[in-house]
Amino acid sequence: MHDGSGRIVVQNLTKHFGQVGAVQNLSFHVEPGSVTGFLGPNGAGKTTTLRMLLGLVTPTAGWATINGQPFNHLGNPGRVVGAVLEAQGFHPTRSARNHLRVYAAAMGIPDQRCDEVLHLVGLGEAAHRKAGGFSLGMKQRLALATALLGDPQVLVLDEPANGLDPEGIAWLRTFLRSFAGGGRTVLISSHLLAEVEQTIDQVVIISRGQTMYYGMLDDLRKSQQSRVIAQPSDPNKLVGALQEAGLSGATPTQDGKIAIPGVTVQQVGDVAAKAGVALYGVQEERADLEELFFRLTSGQYAAPQNPPQFGQLPPGAHGTPPGGYAAPVQLPQGAQPGGWNPQSGPVPQAPPPPQGYDQHQGYQGGQGGNA
Numbered sequence: 097m098h099d100g101s102g103r104i105v106v107q108n109l110t111k112h113f114g115q116v117g118a119v120q121n122l123s124f125h126v127e128p129g130s131v132t133g134f135l136g137p138n139g140a141g142k143t144t145t146l147r148m149l150l151g152l153v154t155p156t157a158g159w160a161t162i163n164g165q166p167f168n169h170l171g172n173p174g175r176v177v178g179a180v181l182e183a184q185g186f187h188p189t190r191s192a193r194n195h196l197r198v199y200a201a202a203m204g205i206p207d208q209r210c211d212e213v214l215h216l217v218g219l220g221e222a223a224h225r226k227a228g229g230f231s232l233g234m235k236q237r238l239a240l241a242t243a244l245l246g247d248p249q250v251l252v253l254d255e256p257a258n259g260l261d262p263e264g265i266a267w268l269r270t271f272l273r274s275f276a277g278g279g280r281t282v283l284i285s286s287h288l289l290a291e292v293e294q295t296i297d298q299v300v301i302i303s304r305g306q307t308m309y310y311g312m313l314d315d316l317r318k319s320q321q322s323r324v325i326a327q328p329s330d331p332n333k334l335v336g337a338l339q340e341a342g343l344s345g346a347t348p349t350q351d352g353k354i355a356i357p358g359v360t361v362q363q364v365g366d367v368a369a370k371a372g373v374a375l376y377g378v379q380e381e382r383a384d385l386e387e388l389f390f391r392l393t394s395g396q397y398a399a400p401q402n403p404p405q406f407g408q409l410p411p412g413a414h415g416t417p418p419g420g421y422a423a424p425v426q427l428p429q430g431a432q433p434g435g436w437n438p439q440s441g442p443v444p445q446a447p448p449p450p451q452g453y454d455q456h457q458g459y460q461g462g463q464g465g466n467a
């Protein structure tokens with residue numbers, strides 16, 4: 097029925113709604129044992145991609161599989177994939193426990209599992225309360241409980257932190273990390289990097305339906321070249337000494353200090369000491385990850401004809417581009433998610449579409465029932 101891998105593969109996925117190119121040639125893998133963040137600003141195409149992954153929208157081109165199968169071929173999908181696209185749709189007068197019982201019955205799951213998942217998401221005490229009176233954060237938790245009913249191997253969550261307070265976000269982080277730590281697969285979307293930064297290992301950043309970065313979050317972090325800001329007694333003398341030491345690129349800052357890219361505090365201190373220049377202050381500065389995310393995805397509404405290239409980053413940006421950031425689809429240097437070889441070109445070798453798949457008519461025939 098499926099290969100049991102818990103792997104998500106999205107390959108050249110494309111969706112047009114009339115003139116709107118919602119998703120354009122998107123490719124990425126999500127491996128078990130990791131949490132992948134699917135990030136982009138409002139309207140970037142995140143939900144459309146997740147809906148295609150979950151068989152709710154037919155792609156214009158490309159395909160997506162879970163466990164090696166299109167969602168609609170996954171026999172009893174609720175036992176493979178737990179998905180939350182919207183934390184809505186609860187019957188307002190039905191208690192949390194009864195809401196879950198309806199789904200459990202449909203999936204052939206014993207009632208006892210309902211209380212288990214309510215405890216898992218921290219709603220044990222609210223089991224008897226009506227869902228209509230729940231806060232947004234509680235609804236998120238109840239939606240997650242519903243997704244967990246079938247003890248799935250894969251979790252797909254659209255904006256799961258939406259509506260959660262800081263404590264709720266911290267709880268979600270711990271929960272998802274431990275879920276993935278047990279060898280399961282987690283794909284979560286968000287329009288805020290800061291919200292999921294501490295939760296995710298891998299990241300797919302999209303803007304206007306196209307990949308802007310795909311790789312490990314750590315690689316994105318490391319790719320931002322740091323600079324050292326120094327306040328010397330004699331700036332000219334220090335800049336000269338740095339040049340002599342082969343450390344070029346120093347520029348004055350607006351407040352009378354100098355900024356030296358790609359060096360360590362120790363290197364600057366050593367050069368200054370040797371040159372007899374006093375340092376009244378020296379510190380390393382690294383571009384903020386959120387700022388880089390903003391730069392990668394800005395222009396969504398300014399609508400340039402082509403996605404931004406690094407050379408077009410706004411002035412003042414001192415971070416260097418991550419190796420893989422070259423839109424539309426290119427892997428970051430050193431990032432090899434899903435066995436992709438970053439040296440092999442911008443788009444990974446496309447495996448053949450899953451059996452029974454017709455690009456224009458969707459999935460035809462094949463085994464397994466629909467959800």
Ligand SMILES: Nc1ncnc2c1ncn2[C@@H]1O[C@H](COP(=O)(O)OP(=O)(O)OP(=O)(O)O)[C@@H](O)[C@H]1O
Binds near residue numbers: 136
């Ligand atoms: N059913 C639809 N019909 C027409 N256009 C659609 C439809 N669904 C989505 N779109 C358009 O596709 C684009 C991507 O929308 P999508 O909801 O996937 O983005 P998103 O990244 O999930 O945004 P958000 O963070 O705001 O939820 C948007 O321009 C949206 O207006």
